[in-house]
Amino acid sequence: MAHPQPPTIGEYTRTVAFAAAPNDPLHPSATPIYQTATFAQESALEFGRYDYSRSGNPTRDVLERQLAALENPGAPETTRAFAFASGLAALTAATRTLLPGDELVACDDLYGGSYRLFSRLLEPRGVTVRYADFTDPAQLARAFSPRTRLIHFETPTNPLLRIVDIRAVVAAARAQGPRARVLVDSTAMSPWLQRPLELDGGGADIVLHSATKLLNGHGDVTAGALIVRDPGLAEELAFIQNAEGAALSPFDSFLLLRGLKTLGVRIDRQQATARTVADFLASHPAAFEVGYPGLAHAPGRDIHARQARGGGGGVVITFRTGDIELSRRLVESLRLFPIAVSFGSINSTASLPCRMSHASIPAEVRARRQLPEDLVRLSIGLEDADDLIADLDQAVTSASPPMFDPSGGQSRTPRAKTGAVVRRSPSLLPQAHAPAHRPIPAQP
Numbered sequence: 001m002a003h004p005q006p007p008t009i010g011e012y013t014r015t016v017a018f019a020a021a022p023n024d025p026l027h028p029s030a031t032p033i034y035q036t037a038t039f040a041q042e043s044a045l046e047f048g049r050y051d052y053s054r055s056g057n058p059t060r061d062v063l064e065r066q067l068a069a070l071e072n073p074g075a076p077e078t079t080r081a082f083a084f085a086s087g088l089a090a091l092t093a094a095t096r097t098l099l100p101g102d103e104l105v106a107c108d109d110l111y112g113g114s115y116r117l118f119s120r121l122l123e124p125r126g127v128t129v130r131y132a133d134f135t136d137p138a139q140l141a142r143a144f145s146p147r148t149r150l151i152h153f154e155t156p157t158n159p160l161l162r163i164v165d166i167r168a169v170v171a172a173a174r175a176q177g178p179r180a181r182v183l184v185d186s187t188a189m190s191p192w193l194q195r196p197l198e199l200d201g202g203g204a205d206i207v208l209h210s211a212t213k214l215l216n217g218h219g220d221v222t223a224g225a226l227i228v229r230d231p232g233l234a235e236e237l238a239f240i241q242n243a244e245g246a247a248l249s250p251f252d253s254f255l256l257l258r259g260l261k262t263l264g265v266r267i268d269r270q271q272a273t274a275r276t277v278a279d280f281l282a283s284h285p286a287a288f289e290v291g292y293p294g295l296a297h298a299p300g301r302d303i304h305a306r307q308a309r310g311g312g313g314g315v316v317i318t319f320r321t322g323d324i325e326l327s328r329r330l331v332e333s334l335r336l337f338p339i340a341v342s343f344g345s346i347n348s349t350a351s352l353p354c355r356m357s358h359a360s361i362p363a364e365v366r367a368r369r370q371l372p373e374d375l376v377r378l379s380i381g382l383e384d385a386d387d388l389i390a391d392l393d394q395a396v397t398s399a400s401p402p403m404f405d406p407s408g409g410q411s412r413t414p415r416a417k418t419g420a421v422v423r424r425s426p427s428l429l430p431q432a433h434a435p436a437h438r439p440i441p442a443q444p
């Protein structure tokens with residue numbers, strides 16, 4: 001099939017039916033890895049379509065066209081995507097549009113690495129960075145100024161899974177004139193669930209993805225993407241991508257393109273499992289405070305349902321135990337969830353954001369923003385829901401403090417001398433699904 005794909009094709013069709021190698025005379029059915037730095041020219045003065053892979057590479061081109069088609073299927077021809085070596089490389093490229101004296105306004109719940117980029121690299125170079133809670137309409141109304149040039153937010157946010165109303169931010173930005181560009185970090189949703197460029201009533205200017213997460217989905221690539229509609233902005237970003245040199249390699253472009261082909265089936269399945277796991281945690285006797293945008297009473301649920309397909313909650317769940325040590329013991333007791341940063345892979349993972357992905361936000365800033373230190377983040381993969389639930393169940397039991405035992409008996413949970421939970425055999429406990437008999441105390 002030639003690009004662009006007709007806007008009328010089905011969503012699953014779009015993920016697999018695209019021109020795999022538009023200019024290859026051998027017509028391969030999968031996109032080849034053009035693993036070459038240079039392309040020979042016709043003559044000293046004639047450049048061909050490609051000359052140097054930093055500036056352009058056929059494998060990356062196919063990927064970028066497919067990213068544009070997935071993000072804005074109604075207008076793939078006028079949409080441009082740019083693939084970078086990581087999500088932060090993509091964000092860096094977007095911030096290169098700023099000059100000293102310009103202002104960046106960001107939502108105050110955001111990935112720790114984005115905060116680090118803003119505070120350690122942008123601010124010292126003369127860009128003013130301000131933060132506001134974009135979920136609070138009063139703060140949003142006064143967030144921007146005539147000097148605002150870039151507006152950055154995630155929705156759902158990482159790690160608190162708060163919902164930002166994309167249309168409301170765009171409307172507030174437009175009130176400042178056309179120079180305040182709205183960038184939505186849509187990593188947690190992917191274009192399968194949310195497309196900020198194409199929202200009726202005015203979409204965002206730039207969509208950013210850490211393609212390391214759902215887009216690739218297999219945990220074997222770091223990559224990032226920017227997708228835009230405005231031709232002037234596209235030219236600016238094409239220049240930055242080449243001038244700065246952080247474009248995605250041919251091999252990683254191939255892997256990401258392959259991952260994209262299963263985007264829909266992966267997310268459908270992972271999201272359904274995440275919902276089951278979120279329900280399990282929300283109804284657990286330990287009374288966890290569960291964050292999952294797909295739950296009926298999740299804050300911002302109505303807004304999320306208006307801007308994300310089917311109001312789907314995605315694959316990330318958070319919960320609080322009320323105690324940092326308890327959270328640590330719990331994630332260390334899990335067997336099917338390796339403790340790992342990142343999310344969105346086919347393998348489930350668990351993390352403590354304040355100790356891991358968000359540790360680069362200073363403790364006092366985390367405290368000011370009420371980022372709970374005991375927060376546990378789960379990313380749900382392709383495993384069976386029953387197995388994940390059984391694993392969580394045994395981990396809650398293992399990690400829970402012993403109840404008062406008048407006989408002075410020992411805790412059920414064997415502990416090393418250091419106090420760390422000792423892992424039991426790698427098989428799941430037979431009492432899977434049994435309620436935790438010694439529940440973690442409810443939140444104070």
Ligand SMILES: Cc1ncc(COP(=O)(O)O)c(C=O)c1O
Binds near residue numbers: 088111113187212342
């Ligand atoms: C929401 C979000 N945006 C951006 C990034 C940065 O992406 P990368 O790690 O690919 O550089 C991350 C990484 O975790 C993220 O969670």
